[in-house]
Amino acid sequence: MAPRSRRRRHKKSSSSVTPVVVTPPTVVTSVPLTSSKPGPSIDALGFFSLDNNVPGLSHLILQKLNMKSYEEYKLVVDGGTPVSGFGFQCPQEMFQRMEDTFRFCAHCRALPSGLSDSKVLRHCKRCRNVYYCGPECQRSDWPAHRKVCQELCLVAVDRLMEWLLVTGDFVLPSGPWPWPAEAVQDWDTWFSMKRLHLDAALDAVLGSHAMATLWASVGRPRPDPDILQGSLKRLLTDALSRPLTLGLGLRSLGIDVGKTGGSIVHVVGASHVETFLTRPEDYDELGYMFPGHQGLRVIMVGVDVATGFSQSTSTSPLEPGTLQLGAHRGLYHDFWEEQIETGRTAHPDLVVAFHPGFHSSPDLMEAWLPTLLLLRDYEIPTLITLYSHQELATSLQILVELDTHITAYGANPFMSLKPEQVYSNPNKQPVYCSAYYIMFLGSFCQLDKRQLEGKVDDEV
Numbered sequence: 500m501a502p503r504s505r506r507r508r509h510k511k512s513s514s515s516v517t518p519v520v521v522t523p524p525t526v527v528t529s530v531p532l533t534s535s536k537p538g539p540s541i542d543a544l545g546f547f548s549l550d551n552n553v554p555g556l557s558h559l560i561l562q563k564l565n566m567k568s569y570e571e572y573k574l575v576v577d578g579g580t581p582v583s584g585f586g587f588q589c590p591q592e593m594f595q596r597m598e599d600t601f602r603f604c605a606h607c608r609a610l611p612s613g614l615s616d617s618k619v620l621r622h623c624k625r626c627r628n629v630y631y632c633g634p635e636c637q638r639s640d641w642p643a644h645r646k647v648c649q650e651l652c653l654v655a656v657d658r659l660m661e662w663l664l665v666t667g668d669f670v671l672p673s674g675p676w677p678w679p680a681e682a683v684q685d686w687d688t689w690f691s692m693k694r695l696h697l698d699a700a701l702d703a704v705l706g707s708h709a710m711a712t713l714w715a716s717v718g719r720p721r722p723d724p725d726i727l728q729g730s731l732k733r734l735l736t737d738a739l740s741r742p743l744t745l746g747l748g749l750r751s752l753g754i755d756v757g758k759t760g761g762s763i764v765h766v767v768g769a770s771h772v773e774t775f776l777t778r779p780e781d782y783d784e785l786g787y788m789f790p791g792h793q794g795l796r797v798i799m800v801g802v803d804v805a806t807g808f809s810q811s812t813s814t815s816p817l818e819p820g821t822l823q824l825g826a827h828r829g830l831y832h833d834f835w836e837e838q839i840e841t842g843r844t845a846h847p848d849l850v851v852a853f854h855p856g857f858h859s860s861p862d863l864m865e866a867w868l869p870t871l872l873l874l875r876d877y878e879i880p881t882l883i884t885l886y887s888h889q890e891l892a893t894s895l896q897i898l899v900e901l902d903t904h905i906t907a908y909g910a911n912p913f914m915s916l917k918p919e920q921v922y923s924n925p926n927k928q929p930v931y932c933s934a935y936y937i938m939f940l941g942s943f944c945q946l947d948k949r950q951l952e953g954k955v956d957d958e959v
């Protein structure tokens with residue numbers, strides 16, 4: 500099937516700089532602003548909401564990326580070809596432009612264009628991640644910034660190192676698991692299992708020509724090897740978090756992947772994060788989690804599914820041990836009506852939504868409601884992920900009010916370990932993708948609301 504051979508992150512030719520990389524705001528902060536939302540205009544709302552914290556920031560981003568409009572930006576994020584003047588002459592220019600999109604005073608929110616000629620924005624010497632228009636702002640900001648400075652230091656390294664994934668210079672080490680899958684319950688055991696193979700692979704990346712070029716281009720000193728190795732490991736958990744979280748759902752909800760004909764997983768509210776930025780090979784890891792499975796089909800469904808990601812929801816029989824990725828562009832409840840109720844596509848064995856965000860606004864709740872009710876009423880095993888403990892608590896409450904039967908929730912053992920900066924508000928505590936999960940199956944809740952609240956508080 501076509502998507503398996505399609506690589507979103509391809510090796511760049513030596514002379515050109517691929518436009519794939521230049522999407523810093525949403526890549527760096529997929530946080531509450533963007534992505535996995537079913538409503539058609541939500542992404543645009545998220546992009547322009549950057550201006551709520553830093554007036555003019557959305558304009559600065561478009562300007563620095565040589566783009567005229569949000570539509571053009573979106574086109575590139577979705578994998579289309581940009582219209583005009585887009586692309587960079589050399590890596591130095593690209594990294595410079597990317598860095599420029601972070602250049603605003605973290606305290607008074609001033610943009611470079613709003614400063615007098617004698618003033619320039621200077622970064623915090625410790626984290627190199629936030630900027631200040633002068634010593635006064637930096638001093639006043641320190642009480643807030645000190646709480647996140649160390650974590651933002653990691654963010655600043657990770658967003659440069661991510662380039663190696665985009666270009667294909669850092670290929671995730673993959674292969675069948677040498678340990679029984681039951682022994683691998685979290686990242687600690689995963690890293691122990693992979694240790695020998697992984698150390699050699701990471702050393703090779705650290706010593707590579709690409710790594711040398713990267714640090715020669717970014718205008719800051721190359722950090723120590725242990726810092727770079729830590730960053731590669733965080734990037735690795737970020738890329739594999741989604742497939743392994745699907746595996747967690749299959750495991751915890753007791754889905755029999757050994758059944759004849761294979762198993763089907765739908766990723767609902769999928770966006771460019773799950774499609775444009777995903778290397779299909781990353782999903783091999785899901786297969787290794789279930790040796791002896793009878794075939795796995797993962798279909799991404801969402802209005803923001805990237806153009807070019809396989810628009811296929813093939814119904815051909817699955818071969819034992821194979822994994823197929825597909826996608827459908829549209830709202831899930833429409834997909835259900837058109838594809839599933841008509842019998843064109845089989846019922847899913849598991850539905851997963853990464854950061855649906857329905858707790859965050861009435862608009863999003865309205866967009867998600869038909870899907871949530873459908874999953875409840877058809878008793879589809881469902882897993883959703885959340886960025887924070889607070890989101891966990893509010894989302895649980897909503898799901899209880901919808902009378903869903905919550906079977907499990909808590910900290911995700913396969914969360915991404917890469918901190919995500921809240922782009923337009925850098926002193927906000929960084930968050931981690933899929934840090935928490937909730938699973939539900941059908942209706943009727945066993946726990947009443949008060950018990951639930953008590954349990955959440957105990958747990959974290």
Ligand SMILES: [Zn+2]
Binds near residue numbers: 605
């Ligand atoms: Zn300032």
Ligand SMILES: [Zn+2]
Binds near residue numbers: 624627628649651
């Ligand atoms: Zn700092």
